[in-house]
Amino acid sequence: MSQSVFPVGRLRLRHLLGIEGLSAEEITLLLDLSESYVEQNRARGGKSSLLRGRTIINLFFENSTRTRTSFELAGKRLGGDVVNMSAEVSSIKKGETLMDTAVTMNAMLPDVLIVRHPDSGAVKLLSEKVDCAVINAGDGTHEHPTQALLDALAIRRHKKRLQGLLVAICGDILHSRVARSNIHLLATMGARVRVVGPPTLMPTAIARMGVEVFHDMRKGLEGVDIVMMLRLQTERMQGNFVPSVREYFRHYGLDYEKLSVAKPDALIMHPGPMNRGVEIDSEVADDVDRSLIREQVEMGVAVRMACLDLLTRNLVSNTGGAT
Numbered sequence: 415m416s417q418s419v420f421p422v423g424r425l426r427l428r429h430l431l432g433i434e435g436l437s438a439e440e441i442t443l444l445l446d447l448s449e450s451y452v453e454q455n456r457a458r459g460g461k462s463s464l465l466r467g468r469t470i471i472n473l474f475f476e477n478s479t480r481t482r483t484s485f486e487l488a489g490k491r492l493g494g495d496v497v498n499m500s501a502e503v504s505s506i507k508k509g510e511t512l513m514d515t516a517v518t519m520n521a522m523l524p525d526v527l528i529v530r531h532p533d534s535g536a537v538k539l540l541s542e543k544v545d546c547a548v549i550n551a552g553d554g555t556h557e558h559p560t561q562a563l564l565d566a567l568a569i570r571r572h573k574k575r576l577q578g579l580l581v582a583i584c585g586d587i588l589h590s591r592v593a594r595s596n597i598h599l600l601a602t603m604g605a606r607v608r609v610v611g612p613p614t615l616m617p618t619a620i621a622r623m624g625v626e627v628f629h630d631m632r633k634g635l636e637g638v639d640i641v642m643m644l645r646l647q648t649e650r651m652q653g654n655f656v657p658s659v660r661e662y663f664r665h666y667g668l669d670y671e672k673l674s675v676a677k678p679d680a681l682i683m684h685p686g687p688m689n690r691g692v693e694i695d696s697e698v699a700d701d702v703d704r705s706l707i708r709e710q711v712e713m714g715v716a717v718r719m720a721c722l723d724l725l726t727r728n729l730v731s732n733t734g735g736a737t
């Protein structure tokens with residue numbers, strides 16, 4: 415099986431379950447490999463045969479459009495066989511049923527299992543029960559590693575570095591696995607992170623993650639290089655966390671007025687799906703000079719190709735097979 419000649423020798427990951435615990439060197443290698451896939455996708459767009467004969471299962475216990483499609487495209491661009499399985503979460507109970515799913519998956523002999531699950535920790539649990547590599551595509555409010563990697567790649571391409579940047583992550587921090595993975599990654603890479611949002615949407619122990627906490631957007635955005643907006647995740651909320659959508663937008667929605675205190679060349683990001691007029695003004699979201707939102711989607715495919723490439727290389731070496 416031919417593999418691209420990229421020096422990832424020092425990066426030996428069995429699974430990708432989170433950003434927490436990855437070193438700056440490992441993150442850099444993953445980003446460099448992703449960068450090579452950006453170039454490859456742009457240059458020829460065609461398929462490679464790197465994953466020929468490999469089976470990748472997308473196992474999604476939660477709705478997803480862009481992440482699932484992005485993994486599917488990544489797997490197919492590398493020539494792998496990609497199977498999508500969506501599990502109706504309401505009919506699935508935790509514990510034994512998740513274990514049953516693991517046994518079923520294992521029997522299908524996939525090489526990579528990509529899992530999204532509404533419960534924090536469920537993907538790790540599953541990874542302990544299967545023989546293949548597992549990628550966490552988002553578990554509850556815990557981690558979403560490929561999102562943080564694609565965000566970092568988009569930032570690095572524009573700012574040429576991560577170290578020393580001032581990044582504000584704004585909005586519904588409480589329910590956001592994107593925020594958590596980004597905080598781990600950015601802190602590891604030497605960026606300074608602020609979290610900005612209402613007290614009701616701020617985890618109590620968030621400051622322990624080494625971030626600065628702000629409840630006022632105008633203060634939180636002052637002098638930042640990157641403004642990362644998050645969706646108000648109403649599906650994870652029981653009860654009222656914000657008085658009204660209008661009120662929320664007035665205080666925390668990103669518009670040009672609030673953005674004016676950031677650095678003049680500050681860039682805007684959002685993992686999607688966006689709620690226009692709730693956490694972000696439509697014009698700001700579509701601003702071609704400042705918004706990286708479309709590019710984030712493109713980076714997503716490249717990052718997922720890099721992750722699939724890397725984890726399957728390791729499978730080869732894990733089983734002692736040929737290179």
Ligand code: NCD
Nearest residue numbers: 481552558592645685686687
């Ligand atoms: C995020 C997620 O699912 O955690 N979306 C994504 O992966 N593109 C954020 C969100 O749903 O708001």
